[in-house]
Amino acid sequence: MGEWSTGVLERLRGAFSGPEWESAVAAARQENEWFTPRQVARAVAALREEMLAPQQLGEWLSAYRKPAGWQPGRVGIVMAGNLPLVGFADLAAVVAVGHEAVVKPSSKDRALTGYVVRQLQRGGCSVRMTDELRPEGLDGVIATGGDAAREHFARRFAGVPALLRGSRQSVAVLAGNEDDEALKGLAEDMFLYWGLGCRSVTRLFVPEGYDVRRLAEKLSTLSPLETDEGRRYAECYRYARAMAAMSGGRWADGGFFVLRQVEPDAPPAVPKLAEAWWSEYRSADEVAQWLAGYEKKLQCAAGAVPEGFPRRVALGMTQRPGWNDYADGTDTVEFLLRL
Template sequence: MFVKNAIDLFSELGVRLRGFGDDSATRGVVNAACRANGWFTPAEVRRAVGAIARDMLSREKLEAWLANYPAVPVATPRRVLVVMAGNIPLVGFFDLLCTVVSGHWCLIKPSTKDTVLMEYIVGLLRDIDDSAPVEFYDGASSVDAVIATGSDNANRYFRARYAGIPSLLRGSRQSAAVLSGNETPEQLTGLADDIWAYSGLGCRSVSLLFLPEGYEPMLQMPAVNGKYKNNYRQERAVLAMQGHPFLDLGAAVAVEQRNFPTALSRISYTHYKTLDEVAGWLAMHDEELQCVVTECLPHSRRASFGGAQSPALTDYPDDRDVIAWLAGLH
């Protein structure tokens, strides 16, 4: 498939995804997706689909993005298996998009937690063009390369399972925010979204805050999923029994520590004296980081307040250029 045809395909998909959830048919898809994954909410499913349509599938953005890659489409298409995570709605879509616009055939292995939405998307693509190079993996066919995303344990399995073929593998990552102490109320509202959107389950969800000495930001928690609240109650009880100090944020706990939390409903925070100190910590822990929300420090994966959950086409996971990797497959 030529890049022009791929742009036609995905820009039309973007058109068809506009207003997703506004009619009875797509509301049915939303409800089915939420039944299949109790962490999904209707509002967040709609949000995820809307962000993809807006930030990834406009013709202008697709053209500008792909203009940077003269090597695509590739001369020899390969069969690329995409093993998807299911922590947030359609989190695996970007790899599907990259694979197809690069000129390869995409074999999808969706998470059981996000099959409903992925089946809907593939159905739309086939309706637009029945020759679209996308299909669900049958579990047995040979593949030439793999892109796989999952937990650190899953990542170790991927390394063993796909050792003989080119592979782009991703494990667990988390995100941090660095505050100056001069943030506006609007920026703090955006930060709350960066922390708690999608129940904090995304790799771009902020879970560690760097604060200047003496600064305690006032964060207003948005409404969270009932499953997240249950997790919070358990975490609060454990910390109380252990006599471990914490701040109760209403549906999450904040603990002073300079490392990423291991519990979903726990937010870490730490105070710093200088920004150089923070920059050093970020550099030392780069392999744990997905993005950094800040306006007071440069970073290769910096996001604006309120922007962590809306990655652009060039915000590659783990800072690995997926299109360049796909273009190099032989």
């Protein structure tokens, strides 16, 4: 891969400061009430530590070779807006490969995305933003959204090589002997970015007889969430707690979130905001079978995950993906090199 792409991305690591960046952060809060300054800072810290350090960049790019006769093209990127800079990895991959990037940002993440695009432009990258991405003139497209949006993208970009992503859920498996450090990691997996991402853990598998109320109490003391900045989140919590109380099922109150029990064989689904689900398991085989059956509906699984599931991570790492933690398990760079 070209050395220039590594250099421009390395320089981006030090670009998240100064008046222009501060203005973008302030504008992002106006666009999206969930993008509090502290949540944006956490997202940027994860990018700088897990993706933009020279060693990570070098190891990532060194694994690929361009096919003989390869020529750059034009790739459209339709970005989601549920997390700060959630589309950064796709944009960086397009730039690193050498394609021209045409970015359709989410209206909920335009300010931060626009800032990164300007930094890349100043570094000599061929990248621009657009309010409407048309299939004409595109050699490929990467689009991320919910399941309904994915179907829309499939129709809109029919005939264009496409990498399309829909809704997924992330889960955690507890062995029952996790210490405070591991549970702090679980709290980050669950509550960073208000639990709005596909990598946010919203389903827990716990051993039979596990004390879930004690877990809820522990998570409430370890959470990275700044509930004083989330008026709407507080409203969601009150609603989730009222629904849990009326459900007649088993549940636990964490003070700003609710854990509700579901049957072990219940399929993946995204709970309401401020709510997570838990199920008891008798054996690791039981969990392994569930994970295998729903692998295409899951983004990642954290903790004591049985061997065989392809996207296993440690507790505390679901919200800190590296370059090779490709969304849905599809290698973005390989896709781009085939265009």
